[in-house]
Amino acid sequence: MTERKTNKNITLSSIVAIAKNNAIGKDNGMIWHLPEDLKHFKRTTLGKPILMGRKSYESLGKPLPGRPNFVISRNFENLPEREETEIFNDMESAIDIDKPSIKTTAIPAALPEGPFLYKSIEDGIAAMREMAVKLGSDEIFITGGGQIYKETLPYTDRLYVTVLDRDYDADVYFPQIQWDEWNIISEEKREADPEKNRPSFTFFTLDRKA
Numbered sequence: 001m002t003e004r005k006t007n008k009n010i011t012l013s014s015i016v017a018i019a020k021n022n023a024i025g026k027d028n029g030m031i032w033h034l035p036e037d038l039k040h041f042k043r044t045t046l047g048k049p050i051l052m053g054r055k056s057y058e059s060l061g062k063p064l065p066g067r068p069n070f071v072i073s074r075n076f077e078n079l080p081e082r083e084e085t086e087i088f089n090d091m092e093s094a095i096d097i098d099k100p101s102i103k104t105t106a107i108p109a110a111l112p113e114g115p116f117l118y119k120s121i122e123d124g125i126a127a128m129r130e131m132a133v134k135l136g137s138d139e140i141f142i143t144g145g146g147q148i149y150k151e152t153l154p155y156t157d158r159l160y161v162t163v164l165d166r167d168y169d170a171d172v173y174f175p176q177i178q179w180d181e182w183n184i185i186s187e188e189k190r191e192a193d194p195e196k197n198r199p200s201f202t203f204f205t206l207d208r209k210a
């Protein structure tokens with residue numbers, strides 16, 4: 001019999017790409033273009049709930065496809081395309097749990113992308129956990145930006161961090177990672193591409209030490 005997932009065994013992960021000086025963004029956008037990192041982001045988060053701050057959502061302009069998008073704002077007035085946005089207060093109305101396709105762990109055709117709007121990180125994470133249970137997913141993601149990473153890092157279970165071997169000029173930074181608080185689960189180095197002016201970088205997966 002398959003063990004039914006509960007809120008408690010769902011991992012809270014953060015996924016981010018940082019420069020050597022912890023830079024992550026400038027002028028509400030990304031600073032670099034690293035296609036391999038974008039693929040890594042997509043592969044890692046696809047089919048799983050993701051949560052981001054209003055500014056990061058604004059820089060995307062629409063939900064990322066194939067994932068339920070949760071957006072945090074103290075004031076929904078700030079959100080773009082507000083008229084087209086549905087605000088769900090309960091997951092039953094956001095996801096039809098009777099549809100057979102969403103009882104599998106494969107990416108359901110009817111996977112709701114949102115955005116689902118919440119006024120606090122705690123409420124957003126609680127709703128993501130409910131959504132993950134219904135999707136049969138064992139992981140939920142914080143996908144930025146600076147404010148949301150900073151507020152959630154203290155209780156994040158897993159960190160997928162791409163570290164670029166170069167400093168960048170920025171106006172948003174990731175908090176300093178205390179490496180001794182984490183076990184390195186995997187580490188994959190990629191070489192620089194001088195022709196494209198891309199530095200070398202490393203994909204790390206870190207699990208918080210017990």
Ligand SMILES: NC(=O)c1ccc[n+]([C@@H]2O[C@H](COP(=O)([O-])OP(=O)(O)OC[C@H]3O[C@@H](n4cnc5c(N)ncnc54)[C@H](OP(=O)(O)O)[C@@H]3O)[C@@H](O)[C@H]2O)c1
Nearest residue numbers: 017025028029030053054055056073074144145146147148
């Ligand atoms: N390198 C990477 O991997 C990566 C990933 C994601 C984003 N980024 C970059 O990060 C930058 C954006 O980060 P940011 O720090 O400026 O903004 P952000 O974290 O994306 O969003 C901040 C907004 O979230 C809402 N918020 C924050 N804390 C909240 C709380 N406790 N309760 C309710 N709402 C809360 C507020 O929205 P309201 O003002 O509407 O109330 C706040 O203005 C961009 O440059 C983006 O490109 C980089």
